[in-house]
Amino acid sequence: MAGHAQLADKFVANEERAQWHDKSLWFVRHKRDNISHSIPEWETLRETASQVKLHTVAHLAQYLEEFETNAKKLGVTVHWASNAAEHNEIVLSILQEHNVKRVVKSKSMLTEECHLNPHLEAAGMEVVDTDLGERIVQLRKEPPSHIVLPAIHIKKEEVGEVFHEHLGTEAGASDPGYLTEAARQHLRENFLAADAGITGVNFGIASTGGIVVCTNEGNADLGTALPNLHIACMGIEKLIPSPDHLSLYTRLLARSATGQPITTYTSHFHGPKPGGEMHIVLVDNGRSDILGSDDFRRSLSCIRCGACMNTCPVYRRSGGHSYQSTVPGPIGSILGPSQNAKEHSSLPFACSLCGSCTDVCPVKIDLHHQLLTWRKEIYVRGLLPFSKTFPMKVMSKVFQRPGLYAFGGKVARKALRLMPRWMIYNPLNGWGRQRDLPEAPKESFRDLYKKRKK
Amino acid sequence: MSSRDKILKSINRHLVPAAPLPDMDQAWIQFDNPTEQFLTMLSAVGGRGEVVANLQAVSAKLHEEPFYDDAKQICSLVPNLDISADKQVDLNAIEDPHDLADIDFAIVPGEFAVAENGAIWVTDAQVKHKALYFIAQHVVIVVHASDILHNMHEAYPRTGLNTEAFQQTPHFGVFISGPSKTADIEQSLVIGAHGARSLRVFLVEESFDRAQFK
Ligand code: SF4
Numbered sequence: 001m002a003g004h005a006q007l008a009d010k011f012v013a014n015e016e017r018a019q020w021h022d023k024s025l026w027f028v029r030h031k032r033d034n035i036s037h038s039i040p041e042w043e044t045l046r047e048t049a050s051q052v053k054l055h056t057v058a059h060l061a062q063y064l065e066e067f068e069t070n071a072k073k074l075g076v077t078v079h080w081a082s083n084a085a086e087h088n089e090i091v092l093s094i095l096q097e098h099n100v101k102r103v104v105k106s107k108s109m110l111t112e113e114c115h116l117n118p119h120l121e122a123a124g125m126e127v128v129d130t131d132l133g134e135r136i137v138q139l140r141k142e143p144p145s146h147i148v149l150p151a152i153h154i155k156k157e158e159v160g161e162v163f164h165e166h167l168g169t170e171a172g173a174s175d176p177g178y179l180t181e182a183a184r185q186h187l188r189e190n191f192l193a194a195d196a197g198i199t200g201v202n203f204g205i206a207s208t209g210g211i212v213v214c215t216n217e218g219n220a221d222l223g224t225a226l227p228n229l230h231i232a233c234m235g236i237e238k239l240i241p242s243p244d245h246l247s248l249y250t251r252l253l254a255r256s257a258t259g260q261p262i263t264t265y266t267s268h269f270h271g272p273k274p275g276g277e278m279h280i281v282l283v284d285n286g287r288s289d290i291l292g293s294d295d296f297r298r299s300l301s302c303i304r305c306g307a308c309m310n311t312c313p314v315y316r317r318s319g320g321h322s323y324q325s326t327v328p329g330p331i332g333s334i335l336g337p338s339q340n341a342k343e344h345s346s347l348p349f350a351c352s353l354c355g356s357c358t359d360v361c362p363v364k365i366d367l368h369h370q371l372l373t374w375r376k377e378i379y380v381r382g383l384l385p386f387s388k389t390f391p392m393k394v395m396s397k398v399f400q401r402p403g404l405y406a407f408g409g410k411v412a413r414k415a416l417r418l419m420p421r422w423m424i425y426n427p428l429n430g431w432g433r434q435r436d437l438p439e440a441p442k443e444s445f446r447d448l449y450k451k452r453k454k
Numbered sequence: 455m456s457s458r459d460k461i462l463k464s465i466n467r468h469l470v471p472a473a474p475l476p477d478m479d480q481a482w483i484q485f486d487n488p489t490e491q492f493l494t495m496l497s498a499v500g501g502r503g504e505v506v507a508n509l510q511a512v513s514a515k516l517h518e519e520p521f522y523d524d525a526k527q528i529c530s531l532v533p534n535l536d537i538s539a540d541k542q543v544d545l546n547a548i549e550d551p552h553d554l555a556d557i558d559f560a561i562v563p564g565e566f567a568v569a570e571n572g573a574i575w576v577t578d579a580q581v582k583h584k585a586l587y588f589i590a591q592h593v594v595i596v597v598h599a600s601d602i603l604h605n606m607h608e609a610y611p612r613t614g615l616n617t618e619a620f621q622q623t624p625h626f627g628v629f630i631s632g633p634s635k636t637a638d639i640e641q642s643l644v645i646g647a648h649g650a651r652s653l654r655v656f657l658v659e660e661s662f663d664r665a666q667f668k
Contacts, residue, residue: 024641044480054473061465074621080458132647133638149638156640176639180647187648192552208615218588218634218649225585226551236461243615244478247606250629251570258637261495261571262606265588265649266629268615273584273625284461292468 003346003385008318021153022316028149029310031259032360039255049248050364053301056206056239057291063206063239064282070209071280074271079281084114087283091116091198091231092123094279098229100125100195106213106220107131108200109147109304110233110283113326116198128190130219132183139166145320147327148257148306153319187219197223201234201280202303203249207242210270211280214253214263221267228276232269237287237300249303252362256305286339295373299334301363308357308367314350323347330357330367337374345383348374409444416440482607488569489657492602495572496655499632500645503572503655505599509534512596512656516561519654521592525558529586532561532596551585560590560650564630566601567657568609573631574655575613579624587628593650595630599657 012018036042056063068078081087087110095103103125105111117127117138129138133150137143139162144150151159156174163169169182199220203212211232213220224230240246254260272278290296309315309329320328325336325344333351336344348371357367378384398405416424417440425432455463485491489505496503506512513536516522529543543557562581564574574595578584587593603609613627614620620627634649645651 027641039483041480041482048476048478048480051473051476055475058470058473060470061462064462064465070621074625080456080461082457082460086457130648131638132636136638149641151638152641154640156642159639176642177644179639180636180644184646184648188555191648192555205615208621210615216634217636217647219647221588221628222585222648225583225588236465241475243610243613244607247478247610251606261499262573262629262631264499264630264632264635266573266631268613268627269625270615270621270627271625273578274582282461284457284464288461288464288468291465291470297470 002324004318004322004324004350005346007322007324008350011319011322012317017155018317018319020155021319024152025310025316028258029307029360032256032307032310033259035255035259035261039251045248045252046362046364049252049362050301052240052245052248053363054298056241057237057297057300060236060239060291063241064236066206067204067209067239068282070207072209074209075278076209076271077277077279079279081281081283081285083285084283087114087233087281087285088116088119090281091233092120094229094231095120095125095196096123098196098277100229102126102128102190102194103196103198104128104130104190104194104219104223104227105198106200106215106223107134107150108198108233109326110200110235111198112144114233114283114285116233128187128194130187130190130223131215131217132180132187135183135187136162139163143321143326145328146306146309147304153321188222191222191226194223194227196227196229196231198231198233199224201232201238202253203246204234204239204280205241205243205246206239208270210243210268212246212250213267213269214250214265215267216260216264218265221265224269225273228273230269230272230276230278232278232280234280234282235287236282236284237302253303253305256307256360256362290335290338293338295377296334296338296370298365299331299338299370301365302331302335303363305362307360307362311356311360313352313354313356318350323350330371331365334367334370334374337378341378341381342383345378346385348372348378349388406444406446413440413442413444478607480607482605483570484604485569488602488604489599491569492567492572492657495570496632496653497572499572500635500643501572501632501653501655503657505657505659508658508660509596509662512561512594512658515656516594522559525592527557528559528561529554529557529590530559530561531563531581535561545582545586548583551583551589554583554585554589557586557590559592559594560586561594561596562587564595564597564655566603566609566612567597567655568603568606568629570605571631573609573629575609575627575629577624577627584626584628587630588634588649590650592652592654593630593633594654594656596656596658598661599659600661602657 136151145153160174201211254263315329333347355368633653634647636647
């Protein structure tokens, strides 16, 4: 499988677009900075939120059982799924029992992770993603490129084209207001026609058995207030002990994600609507294994705000699709290898170790430390490609022989100054792509040091 | 072994270092004038709000609204609002929430408002179909002016989510902060995605009995 660098190559080939992408995300990061600075206790919030998550994960089994008991009291049917396949089977069988033909889904990274849509479609159901960004990528038959801004990589002219083809908007239209209005009409029809609504879960509350779903569009609400069947798919790490702890996360989530004070709709579902049915599917899919790792356990605290992506210089310039993982960017580069180290071995290297992700993370995940640890882990497991191991082996031999090192340095300094440009900047020199090497000094550091000491 | 037992067993297999639950009683943000802060935040998120003397004033203000008088179907849970009988929709007479698809205006009570983020807490306690909050083209929320809290840490205990009563009924509560919106097309903000196209909030000074709302 192509690694991150090869996939990113395609993205950066269109320089103008790569820069536009970079700027759009930086704008969001900037909004996040402004609003977080308006909260004097921001750091206290982060620290407290981080502690609550660590506590919950340390007592996860107990909280899951408490959650299950309380959810049942509210009249919810609780299911457990060890992996993606089981999750998909459970959801499908609930839908089939109710003779469901049309489903509206509100944004859920978990169902994306489990590839639920193709599974339901293969059984003859129509699944409509109702978050506008999700709907756009769904119509384009591609995965989201960001967890909060799924269509951040798409230009408005391209949205116009897709909508012209599928929703019959005017050809060439690109006005966001006009296109959103068309989507509104189209989606409202789907909400009214749906037999069931599927949502993700932002937070599950152990002490009440309720769940919280956050959206700006109100799609989770329309999708569950009309049909009688609501299925909520929830990763087991989404739990928090009690509603009082929600105050931390509802304050942090939207501010970190898009620079808003809170999402427009922060909905608390406690049981089915009158006359309806509600199911919650608790999904493991590798999470309990991460829990066992001292190095990576903290990645389970993630509240999926996307702030680490918006700030990441590599993500902004390489696009979400280059990660080939449901969750891209810094946190995705930790979660991806946790699920399949071989398949995602290149992701921890898609990182400049600048530490910006760690600085913005609302729950204080030590992202760049974990990424560094993953690099070591990938080497230890023998998953590094030849292009990385071979030069390392050569350099290790050189470093063991000071004479050879000094000689090599001398040759290189001469050569870099004297060789014609094409001999230095060629495909063999990855570092020379997109940047000039600094001019080689006449003397080595060692020579200078000797001289000074005299 | 069932998946439930498998998952719980897999979790319990690992010895995770204990981490204490932190104290939630900390110095959270306070405002000199929470009403003003609330109104500022509400307008920042695309809503409109104002303080009015009493419920009668709400009625008068609504008549100044162009789409209020144009509205064909209004569903008001606030009493005495001078709505012509042919427009008023009785929520309790409706069996299927799909029948609310053409509601132009919903006028509903809110329990309290939060200054730090312009959010208002509403529930399905006295509202037969919660769909009303999301399907109406325009939403008006009426809140008591003295029910403005500083921050979310004060808000959650007020929701009563942890109480026995909430777990009996109602089953649903939502913080609404502004009208429905999206910025999914090239990050340009568009108001009125799927839910309400506008949100107007009245902070009513004169005390009123919330039980009046049906
Ligand atoms: S790792 Fe932190 S910053 Fe990144 S999405 Fe998760 S919570 Fe947000």
